[in-house]
Amino acid sequence: MKYEQKVMLKNGKEALIRNCTGADGSAVLDVFTLAHEQTDYLLSYPDEKSFDAEQEAGDLEEKMNSPDEIELAAIIDGKIAGIAGIGAVGRKYKVRHRADFGISVLKEYWGLGLGRILTKASIHCAREAGYQQLELNVVGENERAVSLYRSVGFQEFGRNPRGFNSRFSGYQELVYMLLELDNI
Numbered sequence: 001m002k003y004e005q006k007v008m009l010k011n012g013k014e015a016l017i018r019n020c021t022g023a024d025g026s027a028v029l030d031v032f033t034l035a036h037e038q039t040d041y042l043l044s045y046p047d048e049k050s051f052d053a054e055q056e057a058g059d060l061e062e063k064m065n066s067p068d069e070i071e072l073a074a075i076i077d078g079k080i081a082g083i084a085g086i087g088a089v090g091r092k093y094k095v096r097h098r099a100d101f102g103i104s105v106l107k108e109y110w111g112l113g114l115g116r117i118l119t120k121a122s123i124h125c126a127r128e129a130g131y132q133q134l135e136l137n138v139v140g141e142n143e144r145a146v147s148l149y150r151s152v153g154f155q156e157f158g159r160n161p162r163g164f165n166s167r168f169s170g171y172q173e174l175v176y177m178l179l180e181l182d183n184i
């Protein structure tokens, strides 16, 4: 999928939100690694990375040409400040209406409105792609993320008390959320 939009952040700086391309492979991988170092709320640890820059580039190129998947980058001063994306839950008829959502903003850019902008852009893309439901899971204590998701309309539909097992803090409760795209 393709997407491009210029936005103004809370600090008055301009950001470009656009779909990633194969050329972003190495930069996206760096952001992915840094974001996973900066928080304990994501699925994996940096040392568990299972792909290299070349594979990432191939994946991003595929998404750019996909009718229903996208990886978005927020560019500030020529650098990637955050990434977000939607992916199909599955290709079978019974689950074709569902997409997954994920997002990471680098810590130095938190609080500027980028999370909200990337989330809304992803919702727009999910609707454009024809999905009826956008889904995510989030660590319950990740208040910044939970509050962002609720504020754009995601609703909680369940919890897994032992969803993640953190190396540092033990079990983390996962909150499952969904947004019905045909109702808004």
Ligand SMILES: CC(C)(COP(=O)(O)OP(=O)(O)OC[C@H]1O[C@@H](n2cnc3c(N)ncnc32)[C@H](O)[C@@H]1OP(=O)(O)O)[C@@H](O)C(=O)NCCC(=O)NCCS
Pocket (backbone or CB within 6 Å): 035, 039, 041, 042, 103, 104, 105, 106, 109, 110, 111, 112, 113, 114, 115, 116, 117, 136, 137, 138, 139, 142, 143, 144, 145, 147, 148, 151
């Ligand atoms: C969660 C995340 C994407 C938010 O990004 P961000 O750019 O800081 O988000 P925004 O500046 O758009 O703020 C979004 C909302 O978060 C909420 N928020 C901000 N700071 C908060 C805080 N300290 N406590 C609770 N909520 C907070 C507010 O509701 C805010 O909305 P508003 O100020 O527009 O009313 C970002 O912190 C992040 O990438 N974290 C690490 C990775 C991660 O946790 N990803 C989500 C995995 S499910």
